[in-house]
Amino acid sequence: MYRVLFLLLFSAGLWAQVDTLYTLPDATVTAFRDEVAGYRVGASVSTLAERELQLIPTADLLPAMNRxxxxRFEQRAPGSYRISVRGSTLRSPFGVRNIKIYWNGIPLTEPGGDTPLNFLDVNNIDRVELIRGPAGSLYGAGTAGTLLLSTDTLSEHASVDISGxxxxxFRGGAQVQWGSANRSANPNDGHYQFRLAHQQTDGYREQSALRRQTAQFSTGWATGTNRSLQLHALYTNLYYELPGGLNxxxxxxxxxxxxxxSSETNASINYDNLLVGLTHDWSSGRWQNATTLYGTGFYFDHPFNFDYKRETNLGTGGRTAFDYTLPLAGSVLKISAGAESQLQMRMANNFGNETGTPTQLNFSDEILSTQYVLFTQATYDLxxxxxxLGLSFSDLRYRVDRTFDAAGEPAIIESSIDPVASPRLSVLRDFGGYSLYATVSSGFSPPTLDEFRTNEGSINVSLQPERGTNYEVGAKGNLNGVQYELxxxxLRLDNAISTYSDERGTQLFRNAGNTNQRGLELALSYRPTDWLNLYGSYTYHxxxxxSYERAGDDYSGNRLPGTAPHVVNLEATAALPGGFYTTITENYTDAIPLNDGNSVYGEAYHLVRGRLGWRGDLARTRLDAYIGGSNLLDQTMSFGNDLNPQFGGRYYQPAPGRNWFAGIRVGF
Structure with a gap:
């Protein structure tokens, strides 16, 4: 099967032109307070550059991240994202859990552990770095991974793109940059950048429409010889409907x-969000420092099938990191230390829902979430x-003041999560262009706010934090032109948190004993000619x-719900001097267990995408025009399944069949 697919991918290259380069282990990595080639980092770190993010332009990160x-990046409905890294779907009925995410150095993940990734348009992301596995020694709580997203200075003064x-x-976007003529030499020297995007769709299913507008302003300027400031501001207006799961x-x-x-109650989500962050960088001799302060606020309006939620949120926080470089024994010792602190205040009201209109007040909460992380790391090249060697100390607290309860039981409830230390040790041997590494890291993942305080208003004080230890060995490098990362x-996880739903469909959470998570992850890239790039990845989980027993049933030894045992990605991008180009990708995902008993599985599928286009210069503009399609084999699949529904068997979130897109981008 895959031999045939490879032949198809090779033959597709006779059509096209592209300037994407794949440099898996050689790409510069900054995730561990370094700027070194990826093959010199003793951890699983993947990078995506702007060209790779735009290979299949579907107006979201899904195809790029899933390579x-x-x-596993899922879109349960337009605007409703879910990311799993090394099996974190187990506790993610919606949204992003157990993964710490930063945008331009600003913590996008709330102190309560949830991440509103859908506030970002692809227009707001130029580069991705993903750490797979616990990275708590630098980033605090989390056992799955850390995702670093950033925007860069633009290569053009302005660009406009439209697709449908x-x-x-329909999607439209625009970017413009102006300021200092020296910004190519110093990106932080007086440049100003503005990005706008609008996206909408009626959706494949009933009650699955989306409308999103984003506006980003970024600027940077030098405040001295070795000092600079960067400002990033993002406004998002987001509306998307929730079709719900099917049996x-x-x-x-x-x-x-x-x-x-779902339609009768107008199940949907409405957001207005503003995020502003300011970063100060300075260096002096052997010292360097980066300090970020941010503030955020959003209004949240959410009619659901059985209730209606309205919330107002204010948050603030900051992160600072110092680096000191010391010559030692003919080599270099780099010591990093810093802290991160976040505070969030949420006013949350829950009403009844009558045909999409709030009715009687069920309960009203004032919620305070606070988190801090102290971290240090030493890196020595010998x-x-x-x-x-790294170590962090993190603490998380919730305080829920239930000021009104229709049941007549107002109360003040505080969490009892003990502070935890998370160490990490890695050793890497560089053989000149390739390397071997081994690492041991500890991760800590407390219940998120939405797990501690669930949608229907219950507060689960008995839910315990996850704690895991990850043992990993790997190899990175270049072998006869094939770049590889293995x-x-x-990962041994204690007190694993699992999701289930009650008869209303409310998502609830419980500790599910201990888990054993063994895996192999492989990525390969190869450029056999100037006009052809090949990429492939394989995941075995x-x-x-x-040990897990519940209500008299023993699930010990069963596969974890939400994780596919085998996933294969194949990709080819090809070019000819005529300016035409093509990209074809194929994703095979194995059957996925959907409940603890492993009695229900989501179907295996082959998801094939393709893009054909022309790129070139016309007068003083750079033009890129393309057409393409997704799910070209018209596979039947459920993408973003619901796990462990207690009643009704509503496991399935159907994905679109064969669909098409076309677009054009003009740069000036």
């Missing part, structure tokens, strides 16, 4: 229908050896409960 081994496609999809009979009868009741790991 990485160990990653199936199911009423097997509904899924087979009509995949495009919504869950009964000849061909590279050693890294990681083998074993053997994730199972170690």
């Amino acid at each position: 990485l081994p160990g990653v 496609g199936s199911y009423g999809f 097997a009979e509904q899924y087979a009868a009509d995949r495009r229908q919504a869950r009964p009741g 000849g061909a050896w590279r050693f890294a 990681a083998l790991f074993y 053997d994730f199972a409960y170690d």
Whole structure:
């Protein structure tokens, strides 16, 4: 099967032109307070550059992120994202859990552990760095990974892009940059940047429309010889509908229908959000420092099938990191230390829902979330050896003041999560262009606010934090022109948090004993000729409960719900001097268990995408025009399944069949 697919990918290259380069282990990595080639970092770190993010332009990160081994990026409905890194879907019925995310150095992940990734348009992201596995020694709580997103200075003064496609999809974006003529020499010297984006779709299913507008302003300027400031501001207006999960009979009868009741109650989410962050960088001799302060606020309006939520949120925080470089024994010792602190105040009201209109007040909460992280790391280069030792200390607190309860039980409830230390040790041997490494890291993941305080208003004080230890060995480098990155790991997770739903569909959480998570992740890239790039990745995840009994049922040894045992990605991008280019990608995902008993599985599928276009210069403009399609084999699949529904068997979130898109981008 895959031999045939490779031949198809090779033959597709006779059409096209592209300037994307794949440099998996050689790409510069900054995730661990360094700026070194990826093959010299003793951890699983993947990077995506701007060209790789735009290979298949579907107006979201999904295809680009899913090309990485160990990653599953899902879109349960337009605007409703879910990311799993090394199996974190187990506790992610919606949104992003157990992954710390930063945007331009600003913590996008709230102190309560949730991340509103859907506030970002692809227009707001030029580069991605993903750390797979615990990185708590620098970034605090989390056992799955850390995602660093950033925007760069623009290569053009201005650009405009427009695209459209199936199911009423339309997207328009614009970018403009002006300021100092010296910005190419010093990116932080007086440049100003403005980015706008609008996206909308009617959605594949009933009650699955989306509308999102984003506006980003960024600027940077030098304040001295070795000092600079950067300002990033992002406003997002987001509306998307929630079709809900279907049971097997509904899924087979009509995949495009919504869950009964979703349309009548206008199940949907409305956000208005503002995020502003200011970063100060300075260096002096052997010292360097980066300090970021930020503030954020959003209004949240959410009618759901059985209730109606309205929330107002204010948050603030900051992060500072110092680096000191010391010559030692003919080599270099680099010591990093810093702190991160976040505070969030949320006013949350829960009402009844009658045909999409709030009715009686059920309860009203004032919620205070506070988090801090203290971290330190030492990196020592001793000849061909590279050693890294890190340690963090993190603390998280919730205080819920229930000022009104229709049941007549107002109360003040505080969490009882003990502070935790998270160490990391790695050793790497550089053989000149390739390397071997081994690392041991500890991760700590407390319940998020939405797990501690669930949608229907219950507060789960008995839910315990996850704690895991990850053992990993890997190899990175270049072998006869094939760049490779291989990681083998074993994560032992205690008090694993699992999701389930009640008869109303409310997502609830419980500790599910211990898990054993073994995996192999491989990424390869190869450029056999000047006009052809090939890329492939393979993920094998053997994730199972170690000991887990519930209500008289023993699930020990069963596979973890939400994780596919095998995932394969193949990709080819090809070019000819005529300016035409093509990209074809294929994603095979194995059948996924959807409940603890492993009695229900999501189907395996092959997801094929393609793009054909022309890129070139016309007068003083750079033009890129393209057409393409997704799910070209018209596979039936459920993308973003619901796990462990207690009643109704609503496991399935149907994905679109074969669909098309076309677009044009003009740069000036």
